[in-house]
Amino acid sequence: MGSASPGLSVVSPGCLLLSPDVALRTGVEKPAVETVGPEKREWSPSPPATPEQGLSAFYLSYFNMYPEDGSWVAKVPAASAREEPLEEPEQCPVIDSQASGSSLDEHSLEQVQSMVVGEVLKDIETACKLLNITADPGDWSPGNVQKWLLWTEHQYRLPPAGKAFQELGGKELCAMSEEQFRQRAPLGGDVLHAHLDIWKSASTSEEGWTDGEVDSSCSGQPIHLWQFLKELLLKPHSYGRFIRWLNKEKGIFKIEDSAQVARLWGVRKNRPAMNYDKLSRSIRQYYKKGIIRKPDISQRLVYQFVHPV
DNA sequence: TAACAGGAAAATT
DNA sequence: AATTTTCCTGTTA
Numbered sequence: 001m002g003s004a005s006p007g008l009s010v011v012s013p014g015c016l017l018l019s020p021d022v023a024l025r026t027g028v029e030k031p032a033v034e035t036v037g038p039e040k041r042e043w044s045p046s047p048p049a050t051p052e053q054g055l056s057a058f059y060l061s062y063f064n065m066y067p068e069d070g071s072w073v074a075k076v077p078a079a080s081a082r083e084e085p086l087e088e089p090e091q092c093p094v095i096d097s098q099a100s101g102s103s104l105d106e107h108s109l110e111q112v113q114s115m116v117v118g119e120v121l122k123d124i125e126t127a128c129k130l131l132n133i134t135a136d137p138g139d140w141s142p143g144n145v146q147k148w149l150l151w152t153e154h155q156y157r158l159p160p161a162g163k164a165f166q167e168l169g170g171k172e173l174c175a176m177s178e179e180q181f182r183q184r185a186p187l188g189g190d191v192l193h194a195h196l197d198i199w200k201s202a203s204t205s206e207e208g209w210t211d212g213e214v215d216s217s218c219s220g221q222p223i224h225l226w227q228f229l230k231e232l233l234l235k236p237h238s239y240g241r242f243i244r245w246l247n248k249e250k251g252i253f254k255i256e257d258s259a260q261v262a263r264l265w266g267v268r269k270n271r272p273a274m275n276y277d278k279l280s281r282s283i284r285q286y287y288k289k290g291i292i293r294k295p296d297i298s299q300r301l302v303y304q305f306v307h308p309v
Numbered sequence: 310t311a312a313c314a315g316g317a318a319a320a321t322t
Numbered sequence: 323a324a325t326t327t328t329c330c331t332g333t334t335a
Contacts, residue, residue, distance in 0.1 A: 222322060282326055284314065300312055320327065
């Protein structure tokens with residue numbers, strides 16, 4: 001795992017570089033990115049209307065900002081190992097990267113991305129719980145702001161800058177430019193600002209699920225559960241915390257938050273009493289229909305589309 | 310304890 | 323009629 005792979009361009013320990021053009025397109029201001037490749041690659045397969053522009057900036061900065069000494073490279077596998085200590089290599093080509101390096105572009109990159117999105121959002125979620133603050137920085141009280149600063153400083157080993165932002169509420173904080181951040185906190189102000197950006201993008205992409213519909217494609221027929229699941233899987237930036245691909249090519253996916261996925265399904269079908277017990281029963285109906293099955297190595301909350309595309 | 314497997318039947322379209 | 327929901331008994335990790 002330690003060896004850098006050509007496909008994934010592990011630039012330096014702790015800095016996994018996603019396609020550099022992302023940085024250009026979004027004008028993200030990260031000096032750490034020296035590599036400037038002209039290659040082009042679409043960031044996300046989903047329709048263009050959504051806030052992914054902000055999001056790509058958000059990943060990049062997340063990467064470059066990730067602290068210390070190679071911990072990041074180790075972090076992706078480690079994070080998945082949390083739940084399934086022995087993830088099959090074939091289900092996780094991300095780690096399989098030293099092989100050939102040729103095929104490892106489009107698809108694997110996509111997988112890495114959606115995986116990363118999930119991780120980032122999960123991190124934010126846990127931070128929210130830990131600090132007892134909302135995900136949306138706009139709602140923060142001055143106290144919340146201080147908590148967030150403290151936590152971020154700690155996470156990323158930044159010099160303390162809390163008192164430079166005293167008395168500031170979330171609204172004011174969000175309104176501040178990077179320049180203003182740097183004025184208040186010459187050391188690490190830029191990093192703090194970039195992090196705030198991450199939180200902002202993450203919480204705007206969240207509006208989608210809170211009460212809004214999952215998709216506006218009201219095309220007559222009632223939607224099937226398997227279609228719904230694919231819809232969610234298509235939008236990792238919104239739903240990556242709840243459900244994500246383990247191996248998109250093979251159609252293997254994992255439900256990370258069964259309660260939330262069930263809730264969303266209930267919203268879509270106007271079935272407020274929906275829960276994972278019932279949702280999973282519906283999935284099981286697909287077994288004999290040959291639409292979804294359990295993967296060869298059966299794991300909790302992991303299913304596989306029989307005909308992936 | 311939560312996920313899993315499926316039978317049975319009601320409900321929804 | 324097809325599909326999903328609801329409820330259920332029992333098993334597995």
